[in-house]
Amino acid sequence: MNDIKLSARLQKVLDIASGFSSEKKRIIDVGSDHGHLAAVALTDQGFGRALLTDIHEDPARKSRDLMKGLSLDSRSQVICTDGLDGADLEDGDVVVMAGLGGNNMVDIIGRAVNVTEDSILRSVTWVLQPQKSIEILRSFLCEAGFTIKDETVIAERGIYYPIVAASYTGTISSLSLYEKYYGPVLIRKHEEGDVTSKEYFIRLDNSYKLRARGDKEVEMMLKEVVR
Ligand SMILES: C[S@@+](CC[C@H](N)C(=O)[O-])C[C@H]1O[C@@H](n2cnc3c(N)ncnc32)[C@H](O)[C@@H]1O
Structure with a gap:
């Protein structure tokens, strides 16, 4: 100790x-x-x-x-x-x-x-x-x-x-754009109802929406997100 x-x-x-x-x-x-x-x-x-x-x-x-x-x-x-x-x-x-x-x-x-x-x-x-x-x-x-x-x-x-x-x-292996930006395991945890992942994804959604204005890849990624 x-x-x-x-x-x-x-x-x-x-x-x-x-x-x-x-x-x-x-x-x-x-x-x-x-x-x-x-x-x-x-x-x-x-x-x-x-x-x-x-x-x-x-x-x-x-x-x-x-x-x-x-x-x-x-x-x-x-x-x-x-x-x-x-x-x-x-x-x-x-x-x-x-x-x-x-x-x-x-x-x-x-x-x-x-x-x-x-x-x-x-x-x-x-x-x-x-x-x-x-x-x-x-x-x-x-x-x-x-x-x-x-x-x-x-x-x-x-x-x-x-x-x-x-x-x-x-x-x-390769990741989809959604997996790359949100995380393959975190996406699964989010789908399973994990509370911290859900709160984190709300933050990510907001920051990626802003970033998409000047970042084509993030703009494309957001179109992939289906929840
Ligand atoms: C922001 S501090 C983080 C310290 C601690 N790991 C933490 O998470 O609280 C970053 C530390 O990593 C060191 N660092 C940055 N780049 C490094 C590198 N390429 N190799 C080794 N140390 C590095 C910095 O000198 C600094 O002490």
């Missing part, structure tokens, strides 16, 4: 990561900033080890200090790097990325895919909470051979944060 209280958003990201990791050998937090998520993963959620990466030295140093202060330095490694560059993925890893843009995530995952052995890649779960451009991330995942295993929306202080859990299967 420690005194760190994660935001509802980060706690949900961590809960999903825990739920997808049977062995909880290692959690990787890319864009770890303060290091809170990894600290709670180690102290409260039973993960054995943590790897934290941040592209900036200042947050990386803060995370190192936190880990040392909590006597977690022997179970954790903090590196200052772009995404996963220089970090080898291991069997059963769960990689979390929260608060980064979708395009940034696509670049990071793409580079990791290029340097990771197929069998390792298939054993890794990715839990992704993009701050923007989730539609680009979804399309990339499906076209690069990932399967979207789950999607969840967490509401915090009036803001809705979608979270995608995915893993590599090698099977390439």
